[in-house]
Amino acid sequence: MILDANQLAAIRQRNDEELRLGPRATHGYPARTVQDLLHTVEAMKREKRKWKKLAQARGKALADIRELASKTGNGGSGG
Numbered sequence: 001m002i003l004d005a006n007q008l009a010a011i012r013q014r015n016d017e018e019l020r021l022g023p024r025a026t027h028g029y030p031a032r033t034v035q036d037l038l039h040t041v042e043a044m045k046r047e048k049r050k051w052k053k054l055a056q057a058r059g060k061a062l063a064d065i066r067e068l069a070s071k072t073g074n075g076g077s078g079g
Contacts, residue, residue, distance in 0.1 A: 015031055
């Protein structure tokens with residue numbers, strides 16, 4: 001199941017309310033576990049952004065190398 005931003009926000013809000021209630025919270029509600037999972041989701045989003053940025057930089061570097069190679073006649077287009 002994939003959660004969208006609105007669903008994650010709703011889960012976060014409900015969990016924050018449960019954490020604020022402290023000892024009066026719903027019996028058996030796994031607030032700490034949900035909090036850990038939400039932190040994991042945020043960490044995964046950061047990692048995804050980091051790797052996406054790295055892949056874009058790699059693609060740009062490869063394009064630059066390809067351009068330089070073609071300018072110097074080492075394009076490798078067979079001959």
